[in-house]
Amino acid sequence: METLQYNTKRTQLVIPEYGRHVQLMINQIMETQNREERNKMAKAVIGIMGNMNPHLRDVPDFQHKLWDQLFIMSNFELDVDSPYEKPQKEVLEQKPDRLTYPQRNPKYRFYGNNIKSMINVAVNWEDGDLKNALVYNIANHMKKCFLNWNKDTVQDEVILNHLVELSDNKLKVKEEDLPLTDASEFLKIRSKNGNGSKNNHKQRNKRNNGRKRY
Secondary structure, eight states: OOOOOOGGGSOOOSSGGGHHHHHHHHHHHHHOOOHHHHHHHHHHHHHHHHHTOGGGTTSTTHHHHHHHHHHHHTTTOOOOOOSSOOOOHHHHHOOOOOOOOOOOOOSSGGGOHHHHHHHHHHHTSOSSHHHHHHHHHHHHHHHHHHHHHSOSOOOHHHHHHHHHHHTTTOOOOOGGGOSOOOHHHHHHHHHHTTOSHHHHHHHHHHHHHTSOOO
């Protein structure tokens, strides 16, 4: 009886989606000495790889992708005539630059960083109706954020004081624009979207009704 071969003891596949047989065919191409034969075999393998992904045939540059994968699976050692530029191993293995994430610790975290960015933009706007409308909308959004993460009610004075503080006393809502949107309107929207505490409680009960209790 022949000894069973386990995948854990075999060579790890470069692109497992194509399976071991495609990888073996590519290895066979690399062992072929005649260049013309290698080119024919490479085109045949490209056809097989394409047939395994028929839904991608109409995707632009699909053939380019297949040829790139062919070279990648040969560890960039396959010497055949490709209709596209051969990918470079160094470029593929190059690691991207580390992303710089903003390190911010705002005093009122429930407003989020976007509110502070909006306030900074509004500060630099010229005085006028557009700026007044922007400041009013920022204050309204602050009230909405406050209600999402804190109490069910909040006085406009609290929001207006926070706006003045966050803008270094540079932004104020005009008296004629007050009051801000009533808290009940924001709570209605929250309940409609299923974010209210009662709705969440009902949804949890529905999910738990069919569960066994031990």
